[in-house]
Amino acid sequence: MDLKNVKFILTATFITIVAALVIGSFTNNQLLIYIMLGFFAIFAAVYLIGWRCPKCKKHLGKLVVRRCKHCGHTLDV
Numbered sequence: 001m002d003l004k005n006v007k008f009i010l011t012a013t014f015i016t017i018v019a020a021l022v023i024g025s026f027t028n029n030q031l032l033i034y035i036m037l038g039f040f041a042i043f044a045a046v047y048l049i050g051w052r053c054p055k056c057k058k059h060l061g062k063l064v065v066r067r068c069k070h071c072g073h074t075l076d077v
């Protein structure tokens with residue numbers, strides 16, 4: 001998977017989780033909790049599997065990153 005797509009998915013799911021949290025705290029809708037958990041599962045899976053350096057395949061850690069901390073490879077994100 002392209003690192004740009006990975007970052008897009010992570011950002012989109014994160015915003016959805018935050019939005020569900022905010023809306024959920026106002027409406028007390030239980031369905032939103034399940035939606036939030038579903039998106040959190042997607043976020044966690046994509047973060048753990050997809051958020052890796054394309055060169056050395058090691059995990060990149062935080063989302064705001066310009067180069068790989070392991071091999072110094074400049075990331076196109």
Ligand SMILES: [Zn+2]
Pocket residue numbers: 053054055056057058068069070071072073
């Ligand atoms: Zn690397």
